[in-house]
Amino acid sequence: MSVTYIEAIREAQETLLRNDPRVFLYGQDIATFGGAFKATKGLAEMFPQRVFDSPISEDAMIGLAVGAAIEGLRPIVEMQFADFSSIAFNQIVNQAATHFYRTGMPIPITVRLPSGGTAGSGPFHSQSMEGIYAQYPGLVVLTPATVSDAYHMLIDAVALDDPVIFCEHKFLYRWLKAKSINGDLLPIGQARIIRPGKHATVVAYSAMVHEAVRAADHLQQDGWNIEVVDLRSVKPLDIDTVLASVARTGRLLAVGEAFPWGGVTAEVVARVTEEGFHLLDAPPQRLNARDTPVPYHPKLWAAHRPTPESICQALRKLLTF
Amino acid sequence: MSVTYIEAIREAQETLLRNDPRVFLYGQDIATFGGAFKATKGLAEMFPQRVFDSPISEDAMIGLAVGAAIEGLRPIVEMQFADFSSIAFNQIVNQAATHFYRTGMPIPITVRLPSGGTAGSGPFHSQSMEGIYAQYPGLVVLTPATVSDAYHMLIDAVALDDPVIFCEHKFLYRWLKAKSINGDLLPIGQARIIRPGKHATVVAYSAMVHEAVRAADHLQQDGWNIEVVDLRSVKPLDIDTVLASVARTGRLLAVGEAFPWGGVTAEVVARVTEEGFHLLDAPPQRLNARDTPVPYHPKLWAAHRPTPESICQALRKLLTF
Amino acid sequence: MGSHCLKSIPVPHLDMPPFTDGALSNRDFLRSVFLSMLRARILENKLSSLYKAGKIFGGVYLGRGQEAVSATLGTALIQGTDIFAPLIRDQAGRTAFGEPLLDCTRTYLGSVQGPMRGRDGNIHRGRPKSGIPVMISHLGSQVSVVAGMLFARRLQGRLAGCVGATCVGDGATSTGAFHEGINLAAVEKLPLVLIVANNQFAYSTPNHRQFACADLVERARGYGIGGFAVDGTDLLACASVITEAIRRARQGLGPQMVVARLLRLSGHGEHDDAFYVPKEVCDDHYGRDCLDVAMRQLVENGIATPEEIHVWQDQIAEEVQRAVAQAQQETPPDPYNEDWTALATRFPLLVRQSATPPVCP
């Protein structure tokens, strides 16, 4: 018996619907069809009148969720792909994110973004938007990398009073399996040392955690002990855990799947150097996707994002500085 | 005789309309009314059928511009406020920005964003979105800080084959004056050392350049020579000029008016530490706006963004590290 | 009442006969609407003077000429039950729906005691807990929010008898948000009342650069919702048509759209002299002042006397004066005591960090 990352997300939604009458689900093709990725499979039948197919209106979908939150509900909105949240961008960053600061009334909505690249998905079904949303005050941006986190962080996300951008990685949906949804539970806002080490720290999140662990395992053969930190949440960012790790290793590589300008890796490196400059024995490094749209062809796609190989290469450079 | 920053932008558009038959202007209230900030004042009369009032449809405004660019024209689109470009976000980052990579055909459009805060403008008429757009491959993001740059960079922007996000600062519109639009001309992509110094480097752009220069002038009284680098363009980012400056000063403070997570200051600090770690004598620092929406009240607003005082304070800390 | 309220406007989708016992039958209602119109006008005149005297930060946006539409709506809605999401030119509707004058003056003058505490200003105010959601500037964005509020109430089993109303201008009808919001409300058959105040201009942009249909009410059928056209300068017409639209929404007939034709009798904001409005437009039927029309209608129909109205004017001027004076003497926000956080959640791990942002001396 095993549970996949997507099943964990489905389970979490089932649990939420069961335990919290304030929760409802809204999104394209999520009722009868169970969602483009089957994250809501069977839920419409189990919870009639709590799971709704929406029109193809991302802006209005978030507007509806904000309105429902004002009235005391806790909507979970599924974007069919993270990339289509660009249509809801205004409602997310200007309506939902500013509401608490402006009015004192929080907007507890959870927006699920099927994120990240998979082979053959192309420029508009592959994007990683965490670094976009994290720039805006008033949003919590979560990026679970494990089956257990996919489940528990979604539960936690809905419990938060603030709007949460929940970035699920499509590549992990079926590829990532665990014995159960149980795992070591951490609160939202705390990073996890997913692989301890002492020679260098790799900070990663979402699917890149697994690529980083692979790279670390590979370098182990050469005697390098690489520590991998899974951020879990990119906003808030648990810089203390990162600093503590860098204090042990003296070396930092930040890895992300998003485009290379700005984003999570820049924030991590800037925060670490600002607050932990003296801890560093070598220039902190970053590894991101390339500065082009995400290409369609699997051969191009595989060279566009960081891979265990390119992470190893970056680490070797860092370790031998 | 003097020319303001907004007049320079108006002049540039007049010059462009006069010299390049491919140029036309499209935006809300830009024809008869001359634009919310009068950046197109009189142009509709001078160039009938080249300056158009658009409906309140930011998404379609950019779609129209992309279509016109495909057919060989060079549209300049005015967003009434940068903040409203959130409605055009999808067309900018997914349609315009990806077109060259996908098809090989560039999209030479210029999107003018009246950006940044002014007292009393509030959360939705004050935003600085350069760090959002710069994250996307396929866009050039310009942030002129001087009257001369406002003119010449707009001329250059329209000459570029790529889509340009032209971030004009509303605070500078009427406040910033120069003798003429002539100045030392630099190509797009090159930063300018606007104030030479030797004890620390402040990297800034747009309105913050002037706040940084004021802070530097203030610290001069205490014998500190602060170098101020005006990025001019945040994407591409001229990291070489920044590194050369840091090589001289050993100290870096990056100042921006945008929200504190990620953005230009994070990219600058991350790039400098990645490539110029050995040049640094102290931890590089950042100063951004606070992590809340931009508040309406002038008293709050003035404390939300970096000021000469807070820049001085950050510099003193940096200088005495 | 009869037909004059619909004069010269095609009504392709008015699928019920014209109202028979018209607005005149409800004298108290009309007096109440008129009072809100007057209150709004006097308050806004004061705001305009304050702006011109440099006493207000940022812009001032008036609803002059739109009071009949807005006040009718605000009066016909039930406070504590219904939802009202006002937009730029809805001072009259806000007043009618029970928003205290102080909310307005405090927000415009930046008192920390106002509902927005100096964080947002002017027309960007509301009390979401009392059914007045707070607009963001992005036009069209409130339609789906009101739809969501109604949707939630249905799920909670407390929708019966409620309607949610919101207003937009002619310009806002060109936004994608407006379209998505109405369409969604129509699909969900929500009791949404949408008032389109076609004041012939969006900032400086005239109707013919904004849409190409003969009348915006023609959009209603395409959404499968009720559609009404009304002369927005005519209080009696507004009273009939808007109350009817609300009645139908409340009755479960789904969204209702009312397109009111009128003219904005001010600039876009008080910084704008509206030079672009042609004289013919000012002089035509819809250029008349709805407040004058209403006064005449009330007096002619014996609903109020000129003397009464004078007394009201004086009383309101006094009220307004007090609301302004009060807000002016209140404290502005203090950046040192401001709670600089955009999140309701206090993440325990981040307490140290939230102290980090620079303090401005």
Next chain:
Amino acid sequence: MGSHCLKSIPVPHLDMPPFTDGALSNRDFLRSVFLSMLRARILENKLSSLYKAGKIFGGVYLGRGQEAVSATLGTALIQGTDIFAPLIRDQAGRTAFGEPLLDCTRTYLGSVQGPMRGRDGNIHRGRPKSGIPVMISHLGSQVSVVAGMLFARRLQGRLAGCVGATCVGDGATSTGAFHEGINLAAVEKLPLVLIVANNQFAYSTPNHRQFACADLVERARGYGIGGFAVDGTDLLACASVITEAIRRARQGLGPQMVVARLLRLSGHGEHDDAFYVPKEVCDDHYGRDCLDVAMRQLVENGIATPEEIHVWQDQIAEEVQRAVAQAQQETPPDPYNEDWTALATRFPLLVRQSATPPVCP
């Protein structure tokens, strides 16, 4: 022709009399349309097999059941003059408008010689220089792009005689982009032809969760544009109505919207078995296969013989086979030789920097 092409669909805004000399008068046109329908169907059947055999990266999206509408449009447009912005289900229209079969197979199979060079795939292809802009996935986004192309041609003085056409599905009509785009085109009175293929589902979502009006054609009046409803399973009806819409646009009557009713005769993509389509829907009038109908219409009216059609089928199968084989033997993109830049401008200062991104070994 007469009335049968408009059968059972309300046409509120068909403001010209029904066509008198119908589609049948143009036999060559119909043969040409039919050939494109056939070519698309045979090609798409092949794509489906390739997908099932695991030979295609990513999804496969078919236009099965929509060929009559799409091919009529593509055939009626003038190559080299008009603009055609196809969407998901327009293989037939692409073929008819002159897109080589190789563009399709190369893009689906990731050949570097295709117009997208492996950078984009499947239906995300085109040749903007030849009047075929390339769609992005975000539904509704192409409407304003086509409007912009037409707008540019007007400014350049080369609009005369041109039209620009684009297609959307029923689901895409709920997007803000669709609304903003049409409204803008209407304001500018551009010669835009907008085909709404109402195939009754958007992915799995049925019409009643997508819109609330009786027929989407009722939106036309609200935009002030021409509106036509047509039975999209009926080639003769499509030929009459779509050519008429194009004629009117070309004539300067502004945007024209054609709403074609039909059923998607496949899943949303080939991964989808469409279990959610009720049997009654498949069995009703619009569930019939437009290709069968077209074949019957051609044969019954003596426009083509069954023998001819058989020959065409064989020829096309051969063509398709060749286009697939060719694309399959071509080289895939090579990440080492890929020009990894999203900008056309080569900033001299950045040459060093653009070499920086990590190379994957």
